[in-house]
Amino acid sequence: MNKQEGNLEEVNVAPFSYAISLIDGKWKMHILFWIWKKEILRYSELKRALGNVTHKMLSTQLKELEADNLLIRREYPQVPPKVEYSLSPKGFTLMPVLEMLCTWGKENSVDLDE
């Protein structure tokens, strides 16, 4: 409670930082967005949807999202292989945040110079 704290209550950034750490990869929110919209996407469909993401980046980001339990990866044991990605329950609970961000973007990209 030193001077620099002033009259302000303690601010707990940890949960906020945790949340950010899960989604701040360059493509993570985009990946989540598309899987949310399409429900289930194969690797190649996802790559096409994202457009200019590279093979390596998509693989890396998908692995991290899966490790963070935001995505579910389902692999079909067949040749050629088929892999589908969908939202995990945890990932699903994050979607309202993305939706809100999307709504905010809609409302604020129309009047960019306000």
Added chain:
Amino acid sequence: MNKQEGNLEEVNVAPFSYAISLIDGKWKMHILFWIWKKEILRYSELKRALGNVTHKMLSTQLKELEADNLLIRREYPQVPPKVEYSLSPKGFTLMPVLEMLCTWGKENSVDLDE
């Protein structure tokens, strides 16, 4: 409406991408978070609050946030200089999203392995 679109309606990512582009800097959300919590912060207070951000990074990110009209920079013409940062109206409208993300973080950082 070609085959690869399937039965899915068109998805408009532009506003979403716009929103992401404004906040995906490494420190931007943290900066916004602190200014939101403290209402007004001087440069040096912000630097202390963020902890391990470097001088250069903070300057850069602040300039971008100001250019994107999310922050207001108020400079007092005195020596030594004094600069205060606060949320712009536009920045303020983004706070519900940050709050939601923060809430999500709280709920999901307690049961990491669920």
Added chain:
DNA sequence: CTGTATCCAGAATGATACTG
């Protein structure tokens, strides 16, 4: 105090080839 400019190390990213 609040910045900007420069230089540099390390991380992020991309192109490509290879594997199951």
Added chain:
DNA sequence: CAGTATCATTCTGGATACAG
């Protein structure tokens, strides 16, 4: 089809010096 590995390149971020 869905990935992994390797290497080259680009970009981010940090240390430091300097300026108003």
